[in-house]
Amino acid sequence: MAIAQISSLENVRSGRRLAALLRGHDDVGSAVQATRATLERRPELVGRLVIWDVAVRDLFEANLGEAVVLNFLRLSEHWPAQHSVHDLLAIGRAVADIGRGAGSRVAHATLTELSKVLPRLAGAGEVTTVLAALCQLADAGPESVGLAVSRLEQLLGHAGAEGFSAWVSAGLRASGGRAARRRAYFGLEDALSARVLALGRTGDDFARLEKRLAATMVALWNRKPRFRKLAIPPTPVPRRTSLAAGLVGLPETFAGFEGERAESIYLAAVAHAGAHLVHSTVRFPVGRLKALQIALVSLIEDARVETLALREMPGLRRLWLPFHTAAPSGQATAAGLMTRLARALIDPDYQDPDAWVAKGRALFAAASDRWVDPAISREIGGLLGNDIGQMRLQFNAKSYVVEPSYRDDNLALWDFGDQPDAPSETIDLAVDSVRIERREDANGHSTDDTAKPDETLRARASAVALPDGLPVATYPEWDYAAGIERMDWTTVLEADAAPSGRALDLPTDGDAMRRITRLTRDASIGRRLRHKAQREGDALDIDATIAHMIARRAGQAGEPRVYQRDAPGPRDLAILLLLDLSQSTADRDRAGRTVLDVERKAAAIMAAAVETANDAIAVHGFNSDGRERVRYLRIKGFDEPMDAVVRARFAGISSSHSTRLGTALRHAGSYLGERRAFRKVLLVLSDGEPSDIDAPDPQYLTEDARRAVQQLRRRGIDIFAFGIGSGRFARLDRIFGERRAFRVPRIEVLPQRVMQLYTELKK
Amino acid sequence: MSNPGLLLDQYRIRDEPYYRPLRDEVELFSAAYASRMPVMLKGPTGCGKTRFIEYMAWRLGRPLITVACHEDMTAADLVGRWLLDAQGTVWSDGPLTTAVRLGAICYLDEIVEARQDTTVVIHPLTDDRRVLPLEKRGELIHAHSDFQLVISYNPGYQSAIKDLKESTKQRFAALDFGYPEHAVEIEVVSREAGIAPEIADLLVKIAAHSRNLKGQGLDEGASTRMLVNAGRMIGYGISLDKACETTIVVPLTDDADTRNTLRDVISACA
Numbered sequence A: 001m002a003i004a005q006i007s008s009l010e011n012v013r014s015g016r017r018l019a020a021l022l023r024g025h026d027d028v029g030s031a032v033q034a035t036r037a038t039l040e041r042r043p044e045l046v047g048r049l050v051i052w053d054v055a056v057r058d059l060f061e062a063n064l065g066e067a068v069v070l071n072f073l074r075l076s077e078h079w080p081a082q083h084s085v086h087d088l089l090a091i092g093r094a095v096a097d098i099g100r101g102a103g104s105r106v107a108h109a110t111l112t113e114l115s116k117v118l119p120r121l122a123g124a125g126e127v128t129t130v131l132a133a134l135c136q137l138a139d140a141g142p143e144s145v146g147l148a149v150s151r152l153e154q155l156l157g158h159a160g161a162e163g164f165s166a167w168v169s170a171g172l173r174a175s176g177g178r179a180a181r182r183r184a185y186f187g188l189e190d191a192l193s194a195r196v197l198a199l200g201r202t203g204d205d206f207a208r209l210e211k212r213l214a215a216t217m218v219a220l221w222n223r224k225p226r227f228r229k230l231a232i233p234p235t236p237v238p239r240r241t242s243l244a245a246g247l248v249g250l251p252e253t254f255a256g257f258e259g260e261r262a263e264s265i266y267l268a269a270v271a272h273a274g275a276h277l278v279h280s281t282v283r284f285p286v287g288r289l290k291a292l293q294i295a296l297v298s299l300i301e302d303a304r305v306e307t308l309a310l311r312e313m314p315g316l317r318r319l320w321l322p323f324h325t326a327a328p329s330g331q332a333t334a335a336g337l338m339t340r341l342a343r344a345l346i347d348p349d350y351q352d353p354d355a356w357v358a359k360g361r362a363l364f365a366a367a368s369d370r371w372v373d374p375a376i377s378r379e380i381g382g383l384l385g386n387d388i389g390q391m392r393l394q395f396n397a398k399s400y401v402v403e404p405s406y407r408d409d410n411l412a413l414w415d416f417g418d419q420p421d422a423p424s425e426t427i428d429l430a431v432d433s434v435r436i437e438r439r440e441d442a443n444g445h446s447t448d449d450t451a452k453p454d455e456t457l458r459a460r461a462s463a464v465a466l467p468d469g470l471p472v473a474t475y476p477e478w479d480y481a482a483g484i485e486r487m488d489w490t491t492v493l494e495a496d497a498a499p500s501g502r503a504l505d506l507p508t509d510g511d512a513m514r515r516i517t518r519l520t521r522d523a524s525i526g527r528r529l530r531h532k533a534q535r536e537g538d539a540l541d542i543d544a545t546i547a548h549m550i551a552r553r554a555g556q557a558g559e560p561r562v563y564q565r566d567a568p569g570p571r572d573l574a575i576l577l578l579l580d581l582s583q584s585t586a587d588r589d590r591a592g593r594t595v596l597d598v599e600r601k602a603a604a605i606m607a608a609a610v611e612t613a614n615d616a617i618a619v620h621g622f623n624s625d626g627r628e629r630v631r632y633l634r635i636k637g638f639d640e641p642m643d644a645v646v647r648a649r650f651a652g653i654s655s656s657h658s659t660r661l662g663t664a665l666r667h668a669g670s671y672l673g674e675r676r677a678f679r680k681v682l683l684v685l686s687d688g689e690p691s692d693i694d695a696p697d698p699q700y701l702t703e704d705a706r707r708a709v710q711q712l713r714r715r716g717i718d719i720f721a722f723g724i725g726s727g728r729f730a731r732l733d734r735i736f737g738e739r740r741a742f743r744v745p746r747i748e749v750l751p752q753r754v755m756q757l758y759t760e761l762k763k
Numbered sequence B: 001m002s003n004p005g006l007l008l009d010q011y012r013i014r015d016e017p018y019y020r021p022l023r024d025e026v027e028l029f030s031a032a033y034a035s036r037m038p039v040m041l042k043g044p045t046g047c048g049k050t051r052f053i054e055y056m057a058w059r060l061g062r063p064l065i066t067v068a069c070h071e072d073m074t075a076a077d078l079v080g081r082w083l084l085d086a087q088g089t090v091w092s093d094g095p096l097t098t099a100v101r102l103g104a105i106c107y108l109d110e111i112v113e114a115r116q117d118t119t120v121v122i123h124p125l126t127d128d129r130r131v132l133p134l135e136k137r138g139e140l141i142h143a144h145s146d147f148q149l150v151i152s153y154n155p156g157y158q159s160a161i162k163d164l165k166e167s168t169k170q171r172f173a174a175l176d177f178g179y180p181e182h183a184v185e186i187e188v189v190s191r192e193a194g195i196a197p198e199i200a201d202l203l204v205k206i207a208a209h210s211r212n213l214k215g216q217g218l219d220e221g222a223s224t225r226m227l228v229n230a231g232r233m234i235g236y237g238i239s240l241d242k243a244c245e246t247t248i249v250v251p252l253t254d255d256a257d258t259r260n261t262l263r264d265v266i267s268a269c270a
């Protein structure tokens, strides 16, 4: 109550201050008061009016003319209830800013355009994103704000708020501070501009859908190709899906398919691609075929694989048919007839009077007992191609594109071989596809594994970054080739990790942390505790029984608490987290995260959670530079709390040198060996396989690590490993055992996976 | 306890349970039983292990005592314990002890769920000694000549952590169960759910696709049990989509993407 009074008092005062400011500008003044009165009746604005007053005053003082203020008042009055009022106030402030840089006309236009696009910006933070982008532009390229604003609705419809923001910053970067180039870019006259815009939009679609598409491919077809995004080439021919060895390339955009429709076309494309992967079992030799024949054979092959797919999954017809929109009225060109035939072959209800289409349909139907045989595509396609030739219909290979748009380019169906005298059109087709592949590589869109630079070279090249530490132990190493254990072969140099100037902030994902903490508290493992004198239990508690019987004989009817029960005792785990700190952990994934970053994050989350659960956890790291220098860093000791010093050590770790895993495992094992706990767990986080400068045979360190693991297991230590990143980690299983080696190809989920294992261990 | 015959009778399986053999498991199990060899039934959840052992018990004419194992189960839950009544202490046999004394088949379902210190009580029963020591009572029971121990074991994700001790595993003969092959699964589902084979066919197809997702978003695909459940809902008049949503999609996963993928599968098949 008291607070409400104070705020309304504030409100009144603020209103008076505003009125004083507007004195002498009577038109605006009374308009403001009128709007203010309307706003006062809106419950969500009560208590916010003071800030609103500030926004109005800002606008007024920016000297942008009355029209701008009036425009803002209009926007305020019509502010949709479902939108946050913070956004309204932010618009006021941003428009004042923009106006200062770009002038009042632009400020006015900005307000007008923003009010139109509001319904599009319903997502959290979207208004703010757009405003920030506009302000950035007003600051760095004031002459171009008007250009962007005048197309705001179109741009946002196309790219969304994030895409728009990316488009603005890309434009500012690309123009290198030159106003003329900026004008071309923001006026959409620059090709780059359109490309970036398309990227912004479809990058989102593809990223949003990729996981689902991959899963659907597996579920429907039991195939696991890798997916990748294909850039749109700056040509008028639309891009199609493209299949190549183990890869499904999907265009970053299907022109004309947005939102929900984007989802269905990507699904349709993936279902079609899968049908090829399963049913297109041979590649047709190109031989002397002409482009038209190639296209027709491909068309029949498309129908053939889809027909086979539909036999098993008839529901796919609902997915594909909507894209078949060809109709008999269409032009009688070769390409037009082909889209009609494509439809006729998978749409039983489709009627088409054309004789050629009817013939194609009849030939295909007549081959029904041979549908599993790809050769029929070659036969039927060849026949139909001759007919087209006789009908004297033109076919333009350059502009031809497979229809409907969910179908792939079909290049993967063909074996182009070495054909010096092949018709030039087909070579064009083939070369084009190669060129496209190359370009993508150059643009960095390919997800192909790039060869890793030689580990050894990197180790040599990198400067000595760590204080070396003291030699604390020597360990044997197993030489699998010679079948001997070399005694005292490696030396461990140990030190506390050097703290960085700033402590690591613990992840603030409060909800996740709370869930983790609860899980850990509920979980139970460890020594069992015996509870005596219980009402129920597994066994009689002899002392209590005797006492009870005596009491009963003496006529006292006490409650029979005569059992004893073993219950899970306090949780009792000792965990040592061993982090790979070798140079390769500095590699970044496509989102710019390094393996070291996620290792650090996972370790910090786990350490904090385990600490709350009262288990003991240590976090150590290692790298190596030859057998005499296996560096071992203590980041957190078992008995150290996660305090500022430890967190500063977390922040300070860095990547360098190589990975002599076996020695590090043995040393970590010696730490765990000293602990008293029901269960001792060694958890290794690594991005690669053992290697070192003085071990040219990759199998050597693998076999040594495997032996170290086995020895530690025998000593009662459970060892698990996480292989982080997209590598195959073929040796991980060999070292740790298949069921104790987990792969985390998407590095950002590492913390989750580690916590998952922890909660499993606690069960 | 007063009348062992009566006690055993309640564990007898009177009517033949419907079981559709997948391969030669009936023959193999009969052979193992002939020498009272302990048997382990391995396989994913809901693939018919429980049904199989019920059928075998019926076929061999032995009573079946089933124990669902869980984490908090103690050795006393299996073997028995002292209780207190007006006269003083009385011993009460646990289910395992009952089976050992009277000659039943004892089926320990999902044995990995029990803690290892619990599972060791079966060791002396599963080697040549065939004895069960009741330490608390100071008694050593020699197993009845008809007694057999059967355990089930689902090698899933958590088995990296929860696993049988090597010394436990090696005592058993193992039968590997998987989901039935396509035609057989159709037969099972249409019969168990009482639906037309064409609908069962559809459900089995959906399941086969969902099993592709094992390790790719699902820990396990749709089981035969789920299909029977879906079939029963359909038999009741629920639409295929809704029945699958309720008995397959929602129970299998909470992940939105994976659910969508399952829905893609259902709509592709139907």
Ligand SMILES: Nc1ncnc2c1ncn2[C@@H]1O[C@H](COP(=O)(O)OP(=O)(O)OP(=O)(O)O)[C@@H](O)[C@H]1O
Pocket (backbone or CB within 6 Å): B018, B019, B020, B021, B022, B043, B044, B045, B046, B047, B048, B049, B050, B051, B052, B109, B152, B154, B180, B188, B192, B224, B225, B228
């Ligand atoms: N071969 C089969 N013959 C008859 N029914 C079967 C068969 N396989 C599966 N079923 C059906 O599947 C259902 C589930 O099988 P059951 O309960 O035996 O699974 P389970 O393997 O024991 O699973 P869990 O490991 O979860 O206990 C049965 O109730 C039955 O309806």
Ligand SMILES: [Mg+2]
Pocket (backbone or CB within 6 Å): A272, A276, A302, A407, A408, A409, A410
């Ligand atoms: Mg195709």
